[in-house]
Amino acid sequence: MRGMVSVTRFAPSPTGRLHLGHALSAVRAHDLARAGGGRFLLRIEDIDGTRSRPEHVETILRDLAWLGLEWDELSFQSERLALYAAAQARLGDLLYPCFCTRAAIAASLSAPHGPVAAYPGTCRSLSAQARAARIHEPHGWRIDIARAVDRVGPLDWRDDQAGTIAADPLRHGDVILARKDAPASYHLAVTVDDAAQGVTDVVRGRDLFEATHVHRLLQALLRLPTPLYHHHPLIVGGDGQRLAKRHGAPALAAMREAGEDGHALADALRRNMLPAGFRLGEA
Numbered sequence: 001m002r003g004m005v006s007v008t009r010f011a012p013s014p015t016g017r018l019h020l021g022h023a024l025s026a027v028r029a030h031d032l033a034r035a036g037g038g039r040f041l042l043r044i045e046d047i048d049g050t051r052s053r054p055e056h057v058e059t060i061l062r063d064l065a066w067l068g069l070e071w072d073e074l075s076f077q078s079e080r081l082a083l084y085a086a087a088q089a090r091l092g093d094l095l096y097p098c099f100c101t102r103a104a105i106a107a108s109l110s111a112p113h114g115p116v117a118a119y120p121g122t123c124r125s126l127s128a129q130a131r132a133a134r135i136h137e138p139h140g141w142r143i144d145i146a147r148a149v150d151r152v153g154p155l156d157w158r159d160d161q162a163g164t165i166a167a168d169p170l171r172h173g174d175v176i177l178a179r180k181d182a183p184a185s186y187h188l189a190v191t192v193d194d195a196a197q198g199v200t201d202v203v204r205g206r207d208l209f210e211a212t213h214v215h216r217l218l219q220a221l222l223r224l225p226t227p228l229y230h231h232h233p234l235i236v237g238g239d240g241q242r243l244a245k246r247h248g249a250p251a252l253a254a255m256r257e258a259g260e261d262g263h264a265l266a267d268a269l270r271r272n273m274l275p276a277g278f279r280l281g282e283a
Contacts, residue, residue, distance in 0.1 A: 006038035007200045010064075010071075011190065013045045014056035018063045019249035020269075020278060021205060021235045021242070027269045028232055029203035030069045041197055042071035046078045047182050047189065063252040066262035075197070077189055084184035087192045087222055088141065088177060094148050094221070095177065097131055097139040098123040118173025140185075141178040145169055145217070152220040157212055159229045169217040172210070191215045195224035203230045206281070207242065235274060236281040243278075 008029040012022060033040040042064070046052040064071070088095065100122050124144060126134075148169070155167035177188040184192070194202060209231045219226050234242040243249035256262060272280060 004200055006033050006036050007041065007198050008033040008038065008203055009041040009043050009194070009197065009199050010069075010203075011043040011045050011193075012060055013048060013051075014053055014060060015048060015051040016056060017059055017251035017253050019243050019251055020274070021249070023063075023067060023252055023265065024232065024235055024269050025204055026064060026069055027067065027266050028230070029201075030071075031270065032201055032203060032230070038200075039072040040069070041073045041075070041199070043193060043197070044074070044076045045186075045189065046076055047081070047184060050181050059253050063256060063262075066252070066256045067266040068263040069266070073197075075193075077184075077193065080189075080193065080196070081183050083192050083196055084178075084189055087188060088184070090222055091143065091177070094143050094151070095141045096124055096126075096144060097135060098142045098174075098176070099134055099137050099139045118171070119175070121174055124174060138180045140176045140180050142174040143177055145172065145174050148217055148221060152217065155216050155220055157216045157226055157229060159209070159212075159231055161231065162209075165212070167213050167216040169213045172214050175214055187211065187214050187218065191218040191222070191224065194227060195219070195222075200227050201230060202227045203232065205234050205242075206231045207234060233280040233282060235278050238277050240281070242281065 010022075010026040010029050012018060018026075030040045032038075044057055044060070046057070098119075100119075105119060105122075119142065123131075123142070156164050157167060158164050175187055176185045178184055193199075209229075212229055212231075216226060218224075236242050237249075252262075255265070268274070274280070
């Protein structure tokens with residue numbers, strides 16, 4: 001893969017305003033592509049029908065322009081649903097319907113399983129007759145992760161900082177690939193989209209490092225290429241907690257509307273210089 005022109009992407013969800021952490025990812029992805037004459041893609045991940053808002057899309061576009069970033073292609077996941085349905089069909093017998101609510105799953109877990117609380121497999125053991133009898137009920141689709149791993153054998157992937165990583169999707173349990181309220185989960189959609197759009201380098205925060213184990217498995221099952229990953233440190237506040245929309249992280253839009261210089265902010269991020277009260281967390 002090295003020696004190829006880099007194709008990168010920034011893929012925000014229009015569920016709230018962008019913050020400094022998003023700016024860092026966008027700047028790094030943009031600059032990696034531009035350094036070698038490559039392409040920088042903007043993909044709006046808008047298939048969370050309960051939280052996505054059209055007004056946030058316009059704000060995202062304004063924020064990125066304010067930072068001085070230009071993209072070569074703009075796409076929307078909501079226009080790519082047929083790709084996710086085709087991928088789900090290809091996974092076929094590895095998927096099973098799950099009727100469990102989040103509350104029921106939480107109640108069934110007495111202790112965490114690895115880095116995430118793995119699904120205990122409640123619906124995996126349902127008979128074909130039981131599934132058929134309940135299929136009219138609201139449900140998602142999970143992948144039988146153990147069977148999937150057995151099918152493809154050992155896998156690895158590369159991170160530009162961590163080196164070669166042995167994929168270990170088993171630690172995540174039977175993850176959801178399609179939800180009751182969305183046609184594809186993050187895991188399935190991002191894997192399919194990156195391959196379909198020819199993304200060679202994935203730039204994203206360190207908080208998504210563990211998700212790559214699942215993405216590598218899906219790439220193998222669907223016979224898709226594996227990009228090089230660039231997981232960067234997260235920006236944290238004075239309390240050491242990572243920035244997040246739900247925690248009221250300072251919005252880029254607020255900075256923009258206050259008259260701050262977006263180009264200057266982007267240049268500062270390139271030098272790992274952050275506004276007062278913020279710092280980069282552990283790599």
